[in-house]
Amino acid sequence: MLGLKHSIRFALGSIGSAKLRSSLTTLGIIIGVAAVIANVSLGASFSEFFEEEIGTVGNNFIIIEGKTPHTFHDSELELVKNTPGIVGVSPLSQETGSVRYMSEQRQIVVQGVSEDYGQVANIEMESGTFVDNNDGYVAVLGHDVAYEKFDRKIFNKNSIEITFVKTDGSTVTQKFKVKGIVKNSEAKLVNSGIEPDSRIFIPISTMNDLMEDDYYWGFFAAASSMESIDQVTDEVDKRLARDLGVPLRDLDEDDIKPYSLMNQGEILEEMSEISGVLGSLLTSVALISLVVGSIGIMNIMLVTVTERTNEIGIMKSLGFKNYEVLSLFIVESIVVGLLGGILGTVLGLTGAYLVNNLMGLPHVFPVSLIFMGMFVSLFVGLLAGVYPANKAAKMNPVEALRHE
Template sequence: MLSLTHSVKMALGSIGSSKMRSALTTLGIVIGVAAVIANVSLGASFNEFFTEEIGSVGNNFIIVEGKKSNLFHDSELELIKNTPGITGVSPLSQEVAETRFISTTRQIQVQGVSQDYEQVANIEMESGSFLDDNDKYMAVLGHDVAYEKFDKKISEKNTIELTFTRADGEVVTQKFKVKGIIQDPDTTFVQSGIESDVRIFIPVSTMNEIMGEDYYWGFFAAASSLESIDDVTDELDKRLARDLGVSSRDIDNEDAKPYALMNQAEILEEVDQLSAALGSLLTSVALISLIVGSIGIMNIMLVTVTERTNEIGIMKSLGYKNHEVLSLFIVESMVVGLIGGVLGTGLGVLGAYLADSAMGLPYIFPLDLIFVGMFVSIIVGLLAGVYPANKAAKMNPVDALRHE
């Protein structure tokens, strides 16, 4: 009876006797397994990256944005504050202002906010402090505004000059003292309206006074937890709909409402779907390499069977059964696949690490991928070896011995 240990030894001997051919045989498996592992790992890294990026712009945030001006006032602000599950809310107003520091002028987005914005938008200060509701002509600068936009860096206690143009065409210029600089969030995936590094923040009351307005273009709120954020958003939606005269039959019709709601959980769900689709696409492409690799193993094993016809004849004349010859060649094919899997897994791990490092992604590598890589390579070797092994097992020993 041919033991598994003996079969593996014979397989390794056969593989070692033709190193170049064996190397070329395993190459397809190496590339295929490496591609699958690297792509799955990259998919996990991208998902973690987007989750961290979204989390950096707010804690369980809910964005309320008006589709027309003069829609939201203090009454809507109080309504949101009193909604169960809301832990903080900042009204928002924004304008592009001509910003002057010393002799340099730039067009920069200025955001009017309240002191709650620091908490709900997850703001971290590099220097100074964030705005207080009692502040008036004070400004907090995003990291890029302070250090990149002007010829000279702006620091805390410096003075900048903001020039706004009202809706009636009147131009208003006002000096603001810099109260603090926001820490660089180090994010590249941001949602419109909430990125902090390229903006100037001033008190929303001061913004409305300068612009001659008494309304807000939206709100930035926070729910008590990510688990409850959908329920809180639904309740907020119902309250705003009633307050703004939206009928109950139109509450689920986004086009019928004069405002739009978006929360962190919805964005994360969209990101998960995008990551899953991207991962599936990349993995499907990588699986093509595995199919090519399995065909390569099958072809080489067929050549091996032909070259070893005399050997097969001798084995059968010595009493080897058909199933023993079959198992011998299947084991050899599986060993080839396993070797390719080991090398491919190592290459995939290295490739994923280098790709993550090059793109600035967090390195996420699920350990079960190692076992998946090994299992897939063995299965590929098994399937690729069945036909050549079956062909060898069915050889007539007399014909095999006569083969030249």
């Protein structure tokens, strides 16, 4: 009886006798497996990247935004603050101000916040301290504002001048002393509305005094845990709806409510869905390469069977059983697929590593990828080898010996 060891040795000998043909046969498998491995790895890297990015702007955060300027006041602030599961909340106001430093002037987003914002938004200070509820005309600058927006860097205790345009069209200008500089968050979610590096923070009471307003643009709150964030968000939604006269039966009608809510979990879920769709699309394209590779293996194995018809006749005349001939050719096909899988896995992981470095993504290489690459290549090799091997096993030995 022909053992697995001899079958593998026989397969390697056959592959070695036709190196160029074998290399071309494995090329489709290499490309297909590499593409699948790279896409799955990049998908995992993007998912972790989004989690890290969202984590830089807050822990378990809930963003509540009014659809009209006068939606939220102090009563709504107290309502959100007293919701079970809320561990911190800051009212928000936001204006684009004309900021002057030395002789330079830039248009920069200025946010009015309370001292709780530092906690709920994960603000880390490079120098100085964050705004306090008792502060007056002080400002905390985002990292990019302090060091990149102007030709000259801005430091603690420097003064800047901010001009706001009020709702009636008049302007108000005020000098602010820099109280602190926010540490570089390295967040890349540009224009997300919540990144701290590119904005200036001032006390919300000061902003409302300057703008002569008594309302808030929205709230930035934090739930006690990620597990409870959806439940807490729903409770905030119910309380705000009741307070603002929205019937509970219309709670799911976003067009009716004068505000919108979004929490960290929902953002992560949306990001995950986007990366999942892109990953599935790319993986589907990669699977086409595997199909092409399997057809290539089958084609070459059929050619091999034809070329070795005489050899098959000799084997069967020497007493080789049908299943032994079948196993020889199946093992050869599997070895071809496995070699392609090993090379494809190495190529895919290397490609993903290089792309991660190029795009600044975290390196995520699940061990399951290696097993997946091996399994896919083994399966493709087995599938592609069954028909040619079966054809070889069913050959009549007399006719095979007469073949030239």
